[in-house]
Amino acid sequence: MPExxxxxxxxxxxxxxxxxxxxFGVELRRADLRFPFPPNFQARLKGRRVATLRRRAKYxxxxxxxxxxxxxxxxxxxxxxxxxxxxxxDFHFSRSKHPAHDHVVFNxxxxxxxxxxxxxxxxxxxxxxxxxIDAHPLFAKLGMEPLDPAMSAGALARILQGRATPLKxxxxxxxxxxxxxxxxxxxxxxRARLSPLRIAGSLAASGKPLKALERLSTSIKAVLTEAIEAxxxxxxxxxxxxxxxxxxxxxxxxxxxENAPCPTPGCKGLVARVTQAGRSTFYCPACQK
DNA sequence: CTGTGTTCCTGTTCGC
DNA sequence: TGCGAACAGGAACACA
Numbered sequence: 001m002p003e004x005x006x007x008x009x010x011x012x013x014x015x016x017x018x019x020x021x022x023x024f025g026v027e028l029r030r031a032d033l034r035f036p037f038p039p040n041f042q043a044r045l046k047g048r049r050v051a052t053l054r055r056r057a058k059y060x061x062x063x064x065x066x067x068x069x070x071x072x073x074x075x076x077x078x079x080x081x082x083x084x085x086x087x088x089x090d091f092h093f094s095r096s097k098h099p100a101h102d103h104v105v106f107n108x109x110x111x112x113x114x115x116x117x118x119x120x121x122x123x124x125x126x127x128x129x130x131x132x133i134d135a136h137p138l139f140a141k142l143g144m145e146p147l148d149p150a151m152s153a154g155a156l157a158r159i160l161q162g163r164a165t166p167l168k169x170x171x172x173x174x175x176x177x178x179x180x181x182x183x184x185x186x187x188x189x190x191r192a193r194l195s196p197l198r199i200a201g202s203l204a205a206s207g208k209p210l211k212a213l214e215r216l217s218t219s220i221k222a223v224l225t226e227a228i229e230a231x232x233x234x235x236x237x238x239x240x241x242x243x244x245x246x247x248x249x250x251x252x253x254x255x256x257x258e259n260a261p262c263p264t265p266g267c268k269g270l271v272a273r274v275t276q277a278g279r280s281t282f283y284c285p286a287c288q289k
Numbered sequence: 290c291t292g293t294g295t296t297c298c299t300g301t302t303c304g305c
Numbered sequence: 306t307g308c309g310a311a312c313a314g315g316a317a318c319a320c321a
Contacts, residue, residue: 003314006314034298034316058314058315058316074314074315075297076298076314076315077314118298120297122297122298123315163290164290164291165290165292166292169291169292174315181315182313277294280312
């Protein structure tokens with residue numbers, strides 16, 4: 001599931017539990033996810049208070065009171081679940097059988113419990129010293145946040161200038177813009193009426209008017225903002241931290257809608273599906289140029 | 290610098 | 306109904 005809007009939705013769900021709370025203990029149900037957990041993972045978290053829970057690209061960053069940071073990535077299938085605090089003496093709460101693929105459990109001193117579940121285990125967790133984050137390989141090359149004020153037609157022009165790669169690939173590359181994934185790239189390109197197959201650099205030749213890039217910038221911000229407001233998208237069984245479903249998937253214009261009529265007013269096209277870099281791209285060949 | 294293919298895993302869906 | 310193949314939101318990597 002998790003592209004920027006889903007990760008942001010998770011962050012908003014977890015923040016009231018994490019921020020200002022002290023970690024009583026962490027349970028690991030296995031030794032690794034995508035990567036092994038860092039050495040002394042549990043010991044380094046125990047007793048720490050979480051200062052803030054922020055998001056960078058598709059990463060969650062829990063900044064701790066000792067200046068360490070817990071980095072969490074949801075991969076393809078990761079999700080968090082918040083369980084209500086148990087009543088005093090509630091044995092069942094702590095002893096009940098856990099669902100399949102519950103890999104990490106955070107117990108807070110407040111009694112709140114947050115469980116990380118990830119069937120495919122493409123997600124991972126790291127512990128970094130606060131100072132190390134920006135220099136870490138996973139963060140050092142990340143591009144700009146698409147909802148940052150710095151994101152603009154001009155910024156897109158600088159990124160895309162001279163690039164021979166298809167526009168979709170360029171937008172999916174986290175080194176250019178950080179946080180877009182397959183769904184929202186398809187959706188943003190449709191809104192901007194730009195073909196995912198178009199060579200990225202062709203939009204940004206020097207001296208070229210920025211009109212198309214203005215549309216792209218606006219579309220990216222709009223689709224992400226709307227998706228966050230809708231609580232993200234729930235494909236398959238993905239849920240928010242409180243168990244409710246996001247509903248932005250009902251607003252997809254092209255994603256997973258092969259052969260559906262193009263939703264652009266007045267357009268007679270049908271949504272097509274092609275493969276780029278091994279992944280499905282959905283777009284309207286009639287109105288996306 | 291390119292794009293493509295592969296890999297890490299499991300679950301769901303689709304075609305026969 | 307069963308069974309195998311294809312495919313799925315990410316991202317690093319090797320390779321040509």
